[in-house]
Amino acid sequence: MPSTLLEPCEFREEIRKSRFITLAAPINSAAEAQSFIERHSDSDATHNCWAWKLGEHYRSTDDGEPGGTAGRPILAAIQAQDCDQVVVLVIRWYGGIQLGTGGLARAYGGGANKCLQQAGKRLLVKRVLVSCSCTFAELPLVKLRVAELAGLVEQEDFTAEGADLMLAVEPQQVAGLQQQLADLSRGRIRLQGQ
Missing domain, CATH: 3.30.230.30 (Impact, N-terminal domain)
Structure with missing residues (x-):
């Protein structure tokens, strides 16, 4: 590589x-x-x-x-x-x-x-951009899951309910991250732009 x-x-x-x-x-x-x-x-x-x-x-x-x-x-x-x-x-x-x-x-x-x-x-790791929204309580866990997959938080915008995130992850990690975030939030967090 x-x-x-x-x-x-x-x-x-x-x-x-x-x-x-x-x-x-x-x-x-x-x-x-x-x-x-x-x-x-x-x-x-x-x-x-x-x-x-x-x-x-x-x-x-x-x-x-x-x-x-x-x-x-x-x-x-x-x-x-x-x-x-x-x-x-x-x-x-x-x-x-x-x-x-x-x-x-x-x-x-x-x-x-x-x-x-x-x-x-x-x-030099190839990464794709995906976005998601999470609550304040979920934010530290989302960041931890992204870091565990060697991903990056490219952008973080705070809202009244939590945060909108732009994430950069390796293409082969997207499905696994989606599953982890769905499990974490009872299916509420969904990755966009896959």
Whole structure:
């Protein structure tokens, strides 16, 4: 199951006198990825190579390195780590020794791989939105049942009788949650939007 990063992370290494800094971060949009790249690119560096993946969408660049030696290996590292919603930027300062195309691919892909391996991750769980209404007395139990199924309370609006809730749960958990909430409320709580 794909995962994304909990927070931005960094990995540094020197390969044959060239200095590499790899930065990675979670993203929610292509615009966020581009913003991260623009904020963290170093204009004094020799190359700022990057790749990002967001669902079925992805982009990468070699930023002047020989074609296919930087952006693609970075993207391959993202895919090898089963990451999604991630941007990776590798900044290189040339040290005077040629690495060759294979050496460049190993340096860029390896740095990205090591950075992502050490990063804290969370699974990307597909959830569907459902809504329900409950009384004040039932509210803590509804929240407990949702939490037990690794669901989320997306929205909570209080009414005179209780609360209207918008819940996000995994599709395969909806039927079980419906049954638990019906049992809890003697059939009164019904999930909408299934």
